[in-house]
Amino acid sequence: MTEHMPPHLTPREDAVTHHFQSVFGTEPEGVWAAPGRINLIGEHTDYNDGFVLPLATPQHTTVAVRPRPDGLLRLHSRQADGPTVELRVADLEPGTVTGWAKYPAAVVWALREDGHPVGGADVHVDSDVPAGAGLSSSAALECALATAYNDLNGLGLSRTELALVAQRAENEFVGVPCGVMDQMASMCCTPDAALFLDTRDLGSRSVPLGLDGLQLLVIDTRVKHDLADGAYAKLRAGCERAAQLLRLPALRDLPLSGLVEALHRLPADLRPLVRHVVTENARVEQAVALLNAGDPAALGPILTAGHASLRDDYRVSCPETDLAAATAEEAGALGARMTGGGFGGSVIALVPETAVDTVGEAVIAAFHRAGHRAPRTFTATASAGARRLG
Secondary structure (H helix, E strand, O other): OOOOOOOOHHHHEEEEHHHHHHHHHOOEEEEEEEEEEEEEEEEHHHOOOOOEEEEEEEEEEEEEEEEEEEOOOEEEEEEOOOOOOEEEEEOOOOOOHHHHHHHHHHHHHHHHHHHOOOEEEEEEEEEEEOOOOOOOHHHHHHHHHHHHHHHHOOOOOHHHHHHHHHHHHHHHHHOOOOOHHHHHHHHHHHOOOOEEOOOOOEEEEEEEEEOOOOOEEEEEEOOOOHHHHHHHHHHHHHHHHHHHHOOOOHHHHHHHHHHHHOOOHHHHHHHHHHHHHHHHHHHHHHHHHHHOOOHHHHHHHHHHHHHHHHHHOOOOHHHHHHHHHHHHHHHOOOEEEEEEOOOOOOEEEEEEEHHHHHHHHHHHHHHHHHHHEEEEEEEEEEEOOEEEEO
């Protein structure tokens, strides 16, 4: 269970409390936050029992919460248009809630399904994690509310257990068959470090992210993606079919040394998926070794290779993410790649501190010339996982 932190709120967090009061007419019992995530490397490996290397973003979702004794769940978001959403906890079932409210509703449903004695609550949400940007805004919301319910109901669940609750919420209630990386990153990341996670046994360790004169530049292409539209599920199903044909528990069990032989045993449509997953797992291990060796600049080619694999083999990139990655490298980035599930979202670029402005301006100019909507750019530092604020 998360520790109760002193009620020392920033102006933004204090504003969440005031907004809660204006919506619900009373004070919240507490305020909790959970971050979005950037995946440094290890894309589409988590549902293949593979390796990932995410870090938590400085942007986070904040929830102010007050329990209710009547079983009513009232949800309000500062970012969403429309009135407060009112639901009965006893009536929550997959497919019964739409829009942004399905994510917090899913968490309450998953906790109830797991046998925990949870009831209703008033919840106000405020977030600066960009939605649809590949930075896991959904996991941030899920993990913030899961942490709040854990504390308020004295459930005593560990961070890993809460991540699994949030994953179940997204898989079974929302309908996105995602792996556990996003939720584990939002729950378990630590400041100034990436999280090296084995998604099979959920063993993890923090890897210091000493960038030494380098910055991670995030380029939000503002091309929205919806992983519930079926494309993500088709990719996962293809990977599972390939593992079955190879008689493996998961693609994680195929070593890089056996890749070429295995590809000859698969139908043509599955070969690119397998090639991406196997080489991406190897890239994660290479990245961890480089960070441990204090050589972050050597991550650049790994990011670039990861993007090429997502673009050419997994085919989840798009013209905007391809343009952002290529332009960033042309303007001085050491490497760049799409991050997140794909079909839009964001690109991360490893950039010398002295070149951050140059690279950002070059990408914005390239988007303007191509007739694309102007992207948003910001630098990211590795931040803390879900926590109580007050």
